[in-house]
Amino acid sequence: MTVDPAAALEIALEEARAGLASGGIPIGAALLGPDGEVLGRGHNRRVQDDDPSVHGETAAFRDAGRQRDYRRTTMVTTLSPCWYCSGLIRQFGIGAVVIGESRTFTGGHGWLAEHGVRVTLLDDERCVRLMEEFIAARPELWNEDIGVAD
């Protein structure tokens, strides 16, 4: 694999920041090809589009359009993928995942590793801070996004 995890994360982080700047939840992602080329990119748009189905990873997946084989692709995301996004990665056979951090939320990346997905966890301080500040400011919105009911 010739995807540089650190370089890949910058793309996802750029998306997360764009999401925050437009009033949304700061999680970004990109789907990369075998040489690190961007096939699709996006960020959570629950708020902007009033659409609960648009997580960072599903936005990037959608933006990449219809692909015939995901095995040599990499999903890079600023945050550990939730079960919805982990399920996406598993079902479509995405070969690798690069994760900014899993301190503020841990989804299914351990499960993905068990099922043969190559997982790289970067523990990036900027990603942690972005989520910590967002969760402190908008706890109800964050809970809505991960399905935590009152």
Place this chain on the structure above:
Amino acid sequence: MTVDPAAALEIALEEARAGLASGGIPIGAALLGPDGEVLGRGHNRRVQDDDPSVHGETAAFRDAGRQRDYRRTTMVTTLSPCWYCSGLIRQFGIGAVVIGESRTFTGGHGWLAEHGVRVTLLDDERCVRLMEEFIAARPELWNEDIGVAD
């Protein structure tokens, strides 16, 4: 729960047939409220929208808009939910799933049951036939939809 599984399936089947009639993959779903009221409904639109992210279940989830609590909702679908859709159900805490059939494809409904989701599997012949005919006619499209590469 006052959701009648058989009645619920009719809605999903109607969606699946609408999907087939518009040239798509015949899988339909609906998200129902506690009394069986339709919160959202939809069908796979990979072909129609050229969008790989629109499975039946994700279409129904999206159509229901932003909900604050999914625990008393039921997802009804004509086919056993793939990992992507199973992940959606688990992450958002959807309380119950009604499934038309799992003979032509088995996704994550066993896993959902292990994690506390109430699963009803109907083994409906009409759902089986719809998928058998579709898979026989368009095997490459079906494989694309479930991430099976050549």
